[in-house]
Amino acid sequence: MHREIAPGVYYVGVDDHHTHLFEGLWELPFGVSYNSYLVVDEKVALVECVKGAWDDEWLDNIREVVDPAEIDYIVLNHMEPDHTGALPRIAEIARDATLVYTPRAAPMQRAFYDVGLKERTVDDLEEISLGSKTLRFIHAQFLHWPETMFTYLVEDGVLFTCDAFGAFGALNGRLFDDEADLERVEAESRRYVSAIITSYLKFVQRGIKKVQDLGIDIRVIAPSHGPVYRKDPMWIVKKYLEWSSPELEKRVVIAYGSMYGFTQRTAMLLKRELEALGVSVTAHNLSYSEPSHVITDAVRAGVLVLGTPTYDAFPFPKVWAFANEIVGKRFPKRPIGLFGTYGWGGGGVKKLRKQLEDARYEILEPVVRVHGRLTDEEIGACRQLAREIAARLR
Numbered sequence: 001m002h003r004e005i006a007p008g009v010y011y012v013g014v015d016d017h018h019t020h021l022f023e024g025l026w027e028l029p030f031g032v033s034y035n036s037y038l039v040v041d042e043k044v045a046l047v048e049c050v051k052g053a054w055d056d057e058w059l060d061n062i063r064e065v066v067d068p069a070e071i072d073y074i075v076l077n078h079m080e081p082d083h084t085g086a087l088p089r090i091a092e093i094a095r096d097a098t099l100v101y102t103p104r105a106a107p108m109q110r111a112f113y114d115v116g117l118k119e120r121t122v123d124d125l126e127e128i129s130l131g132s133k134t135l136r137f138i139h140a141q142f143l144h145w146p147e148t149m150f151t152y153l154v155e156d157g158v159l160f161t162c163d164a165f166g167a168f169g170a171l172n173g174r175l176f177d178d179e180a181d182l183e184r185v186e187a188e189s190r191r192y193v194s195a196i197i198t199s200y201l202k203f204v205q206r207g208i209k210k211v212q213d214l215g216i217d218i219r220v221i222a223p224s225h226g227p228v229y230r231k232d233p234m235w236i237v238k239k240y241l242e243w244s245s246p247e248l249e250k251r252v253v254i255a256y257g258s259m260y261g262f263t264q265r266t267a268m269l270l271k272r273e274l275e276a277l278g279v280s281v282t283a284h285n286l287s288y289s290e291p292s293h294v295i296t297d298a299v300r301a302g303v304l305v306l307g308t309p310t311y312d313a314f315p316f317p318k319v320w321a322f323a324n325e326i327v328g329k330r331f332p333k334r335p336i337g338l339f340g341t342y343g344w345g346g347g348g349v350k351k352l353r354k355q356l357e358d359a360r361y362e363i364l365e366p367v368v369r370v371h372g373r374l375t376d377e378e379i380g381a382c383r384q385l386a387r388e389i390a391a392r393l394r
């Protein structure tokens with residue numbers, strides 16, 4: 001199915017209700033969409049492809065609007081295969097088309113697909129005329145990869161932003177912001193940006209500022225996942241600004257693992273102690289909370305606390321993996337509290353501490369180590385840690 005989003009501009013994307021984990025990592029309880037657009041003028045431009053396995057449905061959508069063999073430009077804002085997997089398929093049909101992307105995308109295209117079409121690499125703010133319509137390319141580095149750009153359709157004020165302003169969740173025919181369930185869109189776009197773009201939050205702020213400074217008239221924001229914003233395009237821009245803000249919130253997230261309850265009891269004690277001091281706290285058992293939800297909750301929390309049992313002399317695997325997310329996704333710096341339980345030699349908390357300190361996170365004192373059941377002394381250490389956390393949030 002296709003739909004017109006502006007005069008001569010058509011949505012031809014697809015819904016994915018089959019993939020369980022986006023990037024093999026993040027759950028998709030409501031699916032996801034791969035958006036693709038056609039701009040039909042004297043020349044025909046296709047903006048983005050879709051993930052490989054969806055090429056048949058996508059080609060059917062394109063054929064409702066134009067003969068795909070007559071596509072003149074294939075604009076690739078971003079080379080990630082959720083937007084380019086179907087490129088080889090369309091390249092077999094649109095043999096005369098020209099690929100349009102940034103200079104940094106060119107070697108990726110050759111490495112990933114090498115479809116052998118003509119190519120045109122575009123500099124920042126370069127334009128291509130389609131006849132009565134003009135495409136202007138705005139480099140948008142690290143949104144979400146180094147080669148990424150936005151495409152701006154000048155005459156219609158449509159900004160194609162690829163991953164930026166995207167959301168998880170299939171569209172199910174509710175393409176526009178004024179048709180979508182905005183509460184769900186808000187939750188799923190926040191989870192999307194937290195899971196996918198947390199390493200590049202600075203670039204979200206930079207990209208938005210760049211577009212604002214250009215002073216262009218934006219009537220429609222057309223991302224490549226989730227709804228198209230025509231009623232209130234600034235709604236999603238404001239949300240993204242907030243979610244990528246370097247300012248942290250005055251609250252605590254405790255993320256812990258536990259097999260038999262000793263670590264969980266310590267986590268709950270710490271939570272109660274913090275609440276008694278008037279601190280707002282959420283706690284996640286990492287065996288049951290899918291990581292994208294925990295990342296979303298944790299990325300802007302003023303203090304993070306990790307709790308782990310020692311597991312074969314290492315941190316509990318789920319806690320170890322979450323510490324990797326903090327470091328790998330370059331969570332903005334903030335103090336981190338640590339506690340752990342052990343049965344004999346311990347070592348879990350020590351390895352967590354080293355990893356986080358190597359990545360230059362400050363570890364709060366005391367680090368609480370509990371040998372099985374909490375003793376009065378260990379309860380005292382938890383209280384002390386709670387007071388330290390509360391003081392840091394003040």
Ligand SMILES: Cc1cc2nc3c(=O)[nH]c(=O)nc-3n(C[C@H](O)[C@H](O)[C@H](O)COP(=O)(O)O)c2cc1C
Nearest residue numbers: 259260261262263309310312313341343344345346
């Ligand atoms: C599979 C497994 C491996 C463990 N490995 C260690 C270890 O290497 N060193 C240690 O001191 N304790 C080890 N323990 C003991 C736990 O760290 C200890 O019982 C802890 O308090 C369990 O916390 P939990 O009840 O929150 O799961 C291990 C326990 C299990 C079940």
Ligand SMILES: [Fe+2]
Nearest residue numbers: 078080144163
């Ligand atoms: Fe991406």
Ligand SMILES: [Fe+2]
Nearest residue numbers: 080082083163
């Ligand atoms: Fe994407």
